């Protein structure tokens with residue numbers, strides 16, 4: 001069988017795999033990335049591009065330090081990508097406004113502010129008049145609002161195109177149309193992968209970053225029981241009062257993509273457990289539009305220019321799966337669920353540190369793939 005060798009082989013060319021490849025190439029390692037199709041066309045392409053380290057569910061709380069570290073890295077991450085690609089990423093640091101439109105909004109606002117402060121995140125209660133002055137398009141049903149001044153956004157379509165060019169210009173070998181179908185092993189050492197094109201790829205380190213599909217690879221599934229969680233999205237052209245910041249409520253979000261007039265906005269989303277089904281449904285769109293039209297009623301007149309969906313890599317505990325396994329040479333970087341765009345820089349940094357220095361600058365033990373492998377020890381690998 002024909003064989004190709006490099007220092008690091010990455011399976012999956014989404015934002016996670018490609019960011020790791022770019023980081024390792026900058027550290028002068030030889031890196032190849034396989035993707036079964038075109039690069040950066042799955043979840044990473046579909047994402048809204050909010051960079052928010054705020055927890056949206058209690059399960060997100062362990063992620064806050066990782067999210068904050070990644071948000072801090074973002075300016076240098078985008079600068080390196082923009083320099084290596086000569087392309088722009090649409091990164092903006094304009095903040096976000098979280099709104100409450102139902103129930104006991106004042107009490108919920110105090111809880112929200114206290115939760116953020118307890119986690120070291122900036123968050124200010126906004127008098128409604130101030131919120132309306134900052135964002136005149138907000139609807140009159142908003143009962144309470146908070147400013148999250150540190151939140152940022154990125155244009156995911158631009159970022160993914162720039163990242164791909166940056167990786168290629170830095171010497172990463174990009175192999176689209178090559179699917180990994182099994183591990184290659186020598187005893188307890190992972191030496192590479194067997195692929196759909198009949199060629200074997202070998203490397204000192206093999207990193208699986210195959211998004212929600214990671215669990216489909218026999219022997220990898222036991223470390224990464226990922227599950228697809230569909231999210232639907234729409235793009236709108238908005239000719240009303242311009243929106244400067246991300247606007248969120250418990251029912252949906254609005255992310256400005258530019259500040260032109262008319263303005264391009266993206267709105268979302270849904271959280272659906274429908275397997276690998278990637279359609280856009282009327283029920284999904286109804287949920288999104290009822291939420292965002294409540295937030296900004298003028299959007300009922302905005303033109304819908306595009307709809308799409310993507311599959312987030314979910315995990316049983318909603319936390320990412322990062323780091324080495326008990327199989328020598330095999331690492332995981334997946335399960336970033338709703339936060340993969342935010343977490344790409346810190347993921348790339350930690351994986352690169354571990355590969356080059358065998359240590360990480362931030363503890364990642366609670367995201368270890370071994371938390372699942374231990375629990376699955378009695379099951380046959382391919383069936384888990």
Ligand SMILES: Cc1cc2nc3c(=O)[nH]c(=O)nc-3n(C[C@H](O)[C@H](O)[C@H](O)COP(=O)(O)OP(=O)(O)OC[C@H]3O[C@@H](n4cnc5c(N)ncnc54)[C@H](O)[C@@H]3O)c2cc1C
Nearest residue numbers: 012014016036044048049050180211231310339340341342
């Ligand atoms: C609607 C929506 C909105 C989102 N909004 C945000 C947001 O605002 N902020 C945020 O931080 N995150 C957001 N996310 C989450 C974010 O998009 C994901 O966490 C992130 O893109 C995951 O990146 P990934 O590289 O792991 O996976 P993917 O981008 O899915 O990439 C995985 C890649 O692996 C390839 N692959 C799979 N199996 C194989 C194989 N056997 N061999 C070779 N290649 C293989 C696939 O073809 C694919 O290219 C959103 C997601 C969705 C769907």
